Amino acid sequence: MAAVLFYIFATIMIGSACVVIFARNPVHSVLFLILAFCNGAGLFLLAGAEFLAMILIVVYVGAVAVLFLFVVMMLDVDFAELKQGFAKHLPLGLGVGVVVMVELGLIAIGWQSAPNAPYAAASPMLANVSNTAALGQILYTKYAVFFEASAMVLLTAMIGAIVLTLHHRPNVKRQKISDQNARTRENVIEIKKVPFRTGV
């Protein structure tokens, strides 16, 4: 059963990944990217990594891919123009890709781990503790300092985004509620006597 599911997920994932690259319409690309992520989550579930599956759905599908979709739909990017150099650079790109793939293939075929690697990598799973709970138990204890460091990285990203994009325009009229509440009849209404048959 698991094997059948694996092949279903894997086939759909590879197929949709290809469509992401070859689709003419960028919106279709993003939608197929979401499909690829969902199948990836299915593969993680089969491997027993339910936390990663959840994260993939919540973060990648829920946030990243939707953001992509907004960007693609809202930015006026001429994708036909972007693809113009595609044919020209295809042979070079393909050449580099093939070389790297052959090299990686050779590495994968001749791969051997250190003799004690499986023992070093293994960590005992506590009984009656779910995958997610076990991750939480070491993330906030043994790896707490990495957790904090990642928080600093995200803080830097936030500061960077603000520094590079926030513009304070000087002549924008903003609503100031305190000013509105502080208005009184005396300081906003001016009573003029208008002489008959002349303007102000």
Place this chain on the structure above:
Amino acid sequence: MPFLSEIFQHFLPETILAVGVMTLLLIGAWRGDKGFALVDELAVALLGLAIVSIVLSVKPDRSVFEGAFMDDAFARFMKVLSLGAALVSIILSHDYLRRAGLEKFEYPILIILSTLGMMLLISADNLIAFYLGLELMSLALYVMAAFAREDGRSSEAGLKYFVLGALSSGMMLYGASLLYGFAGTVAFSGIANAVSASAPIGVVFGLVFVMAGLAFKMSAAPFHMWTPDVYEGAPTPVTAFFASAAKAAAVAVTVRIVITAFPGADQQWRQIIVFLAIASTLLGSFAAIGQTNIKRLMAYSSIGHMGFALIGLAAGNEIGIRGVAIYLAIYLVMTLGAFAAILAMRVEGKSVENISDLAGLSRTNGLMAFFLAMLMFSLAGIPPLAGFFAKYYVLLAAVDAGLYPLAVVGVLASAVAAFYYLRVVKIMYFDEPAPHFDPSPLAVRAVLALSTISLLVFWIYPTPVMDAASVAAKSLF
């Protein structure tokens, strides 16, 4: 289980920076850009405090947070270098930012965040700590390269650095995953254990990927392509920070990885380092000859200097690492001094960056011409200035390790490089004067003078730096 306070003793400079930078962020957010001067001064104080906390500490070497970070003499030496360079960069930047209308309180905060990343990177003792430190450092650097966002060149520099940096990070992560797959552990000591028996092709492949990423960060040839463009486009004080603190951190972590994680594969990593060293020294000396922009010249010069630092690393023994440590200390002083001089190049309120703008400086501003000439002599490695001793110690180590061809290439490259450094001196002393420079602010003049004087003092009294470097090198073996 040791007490937390005991652990934090070994993590004090990082803690100071992390807590301090968040406080500064609150101050900045509260006061807005009006608080720039305050945040700037507090940032300098914070970096100074971190330096003091390292210098005054007398603690045994120790690994903290379950082997995540190593607090040893080598880490402390390199941290002081990075912190010092960051501190000087902030001092140098104040006037420039004010004139360029870039007085945003985020600037010192980004420098401190980046420096915090360098601290983590320098003392990283496993792959996760290494990657997090590197990303924290780089992310802040990307933003700082594009800090003058109204300036097309600065935005271009930021984008270029970001795209290539992300690519190099990806390669490095892939390499790190291969290392983990081989050793079954992310700890450097665990990798060293696993590699000591045998180093099959897979783990060497991982090592190559990691080294490629690191070579990108320290801009060693052939991963240097971004350097001249980014150095030229980024605001000058940012370039000073790139060329000093960031390089020290990148070299430090390279040294730590190859020495502590790959002692069993020294044939393999030595090949990579020797290649990087030869390519960088040659490229740094030949490609700089045709440059007319002084920031581009400094970019190529820094590539060449990284090559020299790697010569010391190629030796791979204690003398070699001592040479690297001394080299970086002297290189930082020379670079910061040179960038102080570049910041002083201002004609009628506008920054000028061409070497020809320095023409006849000896007649218009004799003192600055003298200081800059001394810096150029030192960068070229002419005795008795400190730059000569820096080169001497790394070449000595290379000869000592039997790497004669590498030493010969180093000497030849430095002879070629002397040409373009001396050309700057020639332009300053023998050409018809160009327009007079504006009077420069006190901080810039002070950095220029102090760096030159310390290069001269090193000749007379090198003991403190030499001793610290020896202790640092010893702690790695």
